[in-house]
Every structure is written in structure tokens, then in C-alpha cells.
Amino acid sequence: MEDRFVKYSKLYALIFLLFLSVPVMLAIVIAVFYGFSKLVSSSVVDIIFGLGVVTLAPALFSTVYVIFFKRTGMHPIAAVRIVSKIIFVTGIMISVVVLVTDMIAFFSKFNTNIEGYRCFNLAYLAGNVAILFLIAIIQAFTTGKEVDWMERGQ
Numbered sequence: 001m002e003d004r005f006v007k008y009s010k011l012y013a014l015i016f017l018l019f020l021s022v023p024v025m026l027a028i029v030i031a032v033f034y035g036f037s038k039l040v041s042s043s044v045v046d047i048i049f050g051l052g053v054v055t056l057a058p059a060l061f062s063t064v065y066v067i068f069f070k071r072t073g074m075h076p077i078a079a080v081r082i083v084s085k086i087i088f089v090t091g092i093m094i095s096v097v098v099l100v101t102d103m104i105a106f107f108s109k110f111n112t113n114i115e116g117y118r119c120f121n122l123a124y125l126a127g128n129v130a131i132l133f134l135i136a137i138i139q140a141f142t143t144g145k146e147v148d149w150m151e152r153g154q
Helices: 004-039 042-074 078-109 120-141
Strands: none
Touching: 004 042, 004 120, 042 078, 042 120, 078 120
């Protein structure tokens, strides 16, 4: 059996790689949209590309919040469950507000620079990832130990 250092080192490496994979996957999706936009260059495709880019981050974060909100209902500690649900509802509302304000800005100005949209604000992106990571850690530490596969058979 592995010692605890190796076990937790693997866990920390996996968490770090997961944390790193979110911006990388977001960049890959945006690059695919950009490549498609350049391939079929027209104003309609540019608008669809812009809408996809502007709606991607709020849609992603609100989907993750909804999934975590549903999974939190089974958490054994009531205080953690309540605090988590409040944070998830707040996160969903913030994502909806960011999406609506960015849609208004998109259709009123059609800004081609991402600095004009709130969904690409560093505080919004990093804050969402940090809150999700923090709540996941809190829920993991307050959940009981899982039954080992060898103990299930006995």
C-alpha cells in the first residue's frame, strides 16, 4: 500500500492539473470559434462567434453552479449545505447579471476587444474558480470517509 505522502502528492497534482485545465479548455474552445470565424468570414459568422465567446464563461460557470447545487443536497452537514447553496445561488445570479450586461454591451457596441465585457474580467474568472475550489474542499473535508471496496464485501 502506498504511503500517505505519495497518495496526497498525487491528489495535489491532480487538483493542480484540474485547476489548470479550465483556462486551457476555455482557450481551446475560443480558438476553435476563432478558426471557424476566419474560415467562413462574414458578418453573420462574426456575430455568432462574438456571441459564443461572450456567453461561454457565464454559461460554463452557471452550469457548474447548478450541478454543484444539486449535488450539495446530499451533504451530511446542514450548515455546510446551507452556506454552499447560498454561495451557489449567488454565483448563479452573478453569472446571469454578467451575461445580461455583456449581451447588452454586445448588441449596443459590438466591441471586438474583450476588455469591454465583464465575463473576461480577472476578478470574475478567478473569483468563480476560487469559490468553486474552496467550496469543493470544504465539502470534501466535512464528508465522512468512504467505505473501502474491501470493507464493502464484509
